[in-house]
Amino acid sequence: MKNSILKFLLFKFSRPLILIVLIIVFTVFTDTFWAPDNWTNISNIILQQAPFSVLLATAMTMTIILNGFDLSIGASVAFISCVCGYILRATGNPVYAIIAGVGLGAVVGTMNGILVTKAKIPSFVSTYAMKWVLNGFALVLLGGKQIYNFGPKFRPLFISNKFTFFYIMVAVLVIVSLIMKYTVFGRQVYATGNNPEAARISGIKTDLVTLKIYLMGGMIVGLVAVMYIANLGTAEPNIGTDFPINAIAAALIGGTAIGGGSGSVGKAIFGAMIILTLQNGMVQIxxxxxxxxxxxxxxxxxxxxxxxxxxxxxxxxxx
Amino acid sequence: MNKLIVVLKKVPGLIWGSFLALVVFAILAPKFLNPLNLINILNNSSVLLIIASGMTIAILSGQLDISVGGIATLAAMTAGLYLHNVGDTSAINIILAFVIGILVGMAVGSLNGLLIGVYQYNYWLVTFSTMSISYGLSQVLTNGNIISGYSKMFRNIANHRFLGMPQLVWIALAVVIVIIFITYRTKFGMHIYAIGDSEQCAAQSGINVKRIRFSIFVIAGGLAGLGGVLLVSRTNSASPIIGFGYEFDAIAAVIIGGTPFSGGSGGVIGTIVGTVMLYAIKAGLQLVGFSVYVQQVFIGIFILSIIVVDVINQNRKKEKGSRRVYK
Structure with missing residues (x-):
């Protein structure tokens, strides 16, 4: 009996445990990962890398809850950041860029959603095709070159305070997890993911729910694209090729099950942190x-x- | 005459659509119908044809193998590295390089097959992660560098002309004929179709579904490996992104050729037409004068719309079928 309770706890807290073990291993085996007087690496992970990985993993987790995948997130980031780069260069006004970024993300998300719900194409095929189209558009826009010089207002807005990215991440995560946990819509999402047919019969407009989730995911991706060029200072069409696979790995190792109906913001956070810690620690080793x-x-x-x-x-x- | 009409009606609408695009290109760019251009199209499509015929049997069984591009790259890099290290002037080494490439492909394929066929994990996720692993390992092999400069003997395998065509075209043709024979004329082929139609029915009528699924991924992997080594021979260089995008093109070629995602119908003959059509359209776009980037957008939108049309068609057919049952 005692043994099985231990197993249950292990089952329930396996992901935090993996993260802690990884952190301990890397701390013990390297000098640079973490030391009481050396916080640069850890703060770099949490303030510079985590906001991007965690937000993308959250967007991916939301589609996995509905038994789908979004492989276009990398190309979306590339495409949207190129468009935002153009807008910033033309106007220099950060507000336009942010609105355009999130808006374009919503448009891309809606298109993905329509392809998945109305045309009923398996999501990994439609979003994979979408990836090629968006990458192509980004390349047409910039022709393989980089774009920089975003005006005096845009970058300071994000990088003058080094916690800005972190705050944005926390705000988005709080909003998403409130929506998923405490609204009717959130319940409908889990119901649809669990058993779309049963959800439809009990009166949930499953197509609309799916569309909204892809829309939300797209908006998060658009926001990430804006943050990305603010962080980097350049926009180029070739970024983001490894975003989808990292996000999928983060979502899955975080404990979101394929097949739909399970997954949460918390799992996405732990998953993304495990991947980041692993990648960073491997480099340090x-x-x-x-x-x-x-x-x-x-x-x-x-x-x-x-x-x-x-x-x-x-x-x-x-x- | 009637027979001809029946046969023509069987040709999928997508092929007619692509055919229309070709006519447009032929009018817009007179060079399009130049024999040299046509041979070039065939030459370009050969490697994809080999890889896509593996993809066809995977899709026929109702699944996808997204790792083929990664497998082709990994096989190309291993064979390329082997030839670079042992010397590529002796026939034995070249044959061994091909064997190594195919074996690498079959090894990754059997990992896919084991996880998907035998242990029944999600086919999409497994092949997606083996794709990432193969691309990653290809980077690891040479630290991301390109190996180039092979002997004439090795390059000739793909580029030497035989009866006016590059040998690569003949090799692809031979491989496809073997696959056509396997899918249309053997018990194994029939079983693939049966599984694609209904896995449950197939299992209950005594087909060893696990074994068939395992073999499908091994074959797809082996063909991708062969395609990868041929790519090295054709382009005279082995780079860690040599097979990038082949998985997408292969899926597109299969779908244009009339094999639906749901599996169970269609076949490799359609894939031949689909592959050639895809490369003909690429060549046409180039001849009309679009830049590489605009081409990518066009091809992407084209493939996406093809997939949309195909899936909507299949759904309509399915609805019609179920209506008949409940009448």
């Missing part, structure tokens, strides 16, 4: 950066193994 893509692929495989293993454990516990 001295693994060449070319290995990163292999590691992310292995993490996805590992997480689907883990999901099945934990499910079996849960079934045994319930018995």
């Amino acid at each position: 001295g693994v060449p950066s070319v290995w990163q893509q292999v590691i992310v692929g292995l993490v996805i495989l590992l997480s689907i193994f883990m999901e099945r293993g934990l499910n079996k454990l849960a079934v045994r516990y319930e018995e």
Whole structure:
């Protein structure tokens, strides 16, 4: 009995545990990852990298709850950041850029949503095709060049205070998790993800729910694109190729199950932090950066193994 | 005459649409119908044809293999590295390079097959992660560098002309004929169609679904590996992005060729037409004078609309079918 309670706790808190173990391992084996008098690396992860990874993982998690994927997020970031770069160069007004970024994200998200709901194309095929189209548009806009010089107002708005990205992330996460947990819409999303047919029969407009989720995801991605060029200072059409796979790996290792109906903002946060810690720690230990893509692929495989293993454990516990 | 009409009616509408596009190109760019251009189109489409025929059997069984581009790259890099290290002037080494490439492909394919076929994990996620792993390993092999400069003997395998066509075209043709024979004339082929039609029916009528699914991914992987090595021979360089985008083109070629995502109908013959059409349209866009970037947008939108049309058609057919049942 005691053994099974331990197993249950392990099951429930496995992700935080993985994160803690990773942090301890990297702290012990390297000098640069974390030390009481060396916070640069950790603050770099939390303030510079986490806002992007966590927000993208959240957008991905929302589509996975509905048993879909969004492979266009990388290309969306590339395309939207190029358009925003253009707008900033022409007007220099950050407000236009932010509105255009989030608005374009909403448009791309809606198009993905329409392809998934109305045309009923499997989401990984439609968003993958969308990725090529958006990448193409970004390349047509900039022709393989970079764009910079965004005017005097835009970048200081984001980087004058180093906590700005973090605050934006927290605000978005709070809004999304409130919507998912405490609104009728949020309940409808989980119902639709769990069993679309049953949800439809009980009166939920599943197509509309799906469309709204892709719309929300698109808006988050648009926001990330604006933050991205603010952070980098340049916009180029070739960024973001590894965003989708990192986001999927983050969502899945965070404990969001494929097949729909499960997943939350909290899981996305832990997943993204696990991936970030792993990638950062590997670099600190001295693994060449070319290995990163292999590691992310292995993490996805590992997480689907883990999901099945934990499910079996849960079934045994319930018995 | 009637027979001809029946046969023509069987040709999927997408092929007619692509055919229309070709006529437009032929009018806009007179060079399009130049024999040299036509041979070039065939030459360009050969590698995709080999990879897409593997994709066809995966889609026929109702699943997808997104890792083919990654597998082709990994096979190209391993074979390229092997030839670079042991010397590429002896016939034995070249044959061994091809064997290594195909074996690498089959190894990744059997990992796919094991996880998807035997342990029944989500096919899309598994092949997506093996795609990432293969691209990553190709980077690791040479630290992201390109290996180029191979001997004439190795380059000739793809580029030497035989009966007026590059040998690559003949190799692709031979591979496709074998795959056509397997899918249309053997028990294994019939089982692929049966599984694509209804996995449950197939399992209950005694087909070993796990084994068939496993073999499908091994074959798709092996073909992708062969395609990768041929790419090295054709382009005289092995780069860690050599197969980038082939998975997308392969899916597009299969869908244009009339094999639906739902599986169970269509076949490799359609894929041949689909592949050639895809490259003909690419060549046409180039001849009309669009930049590479505009081409990518056009091709992307074209493929996306093809997929939309195909899926809507299939859904309509399905609805018609169910209406008949409930009447």
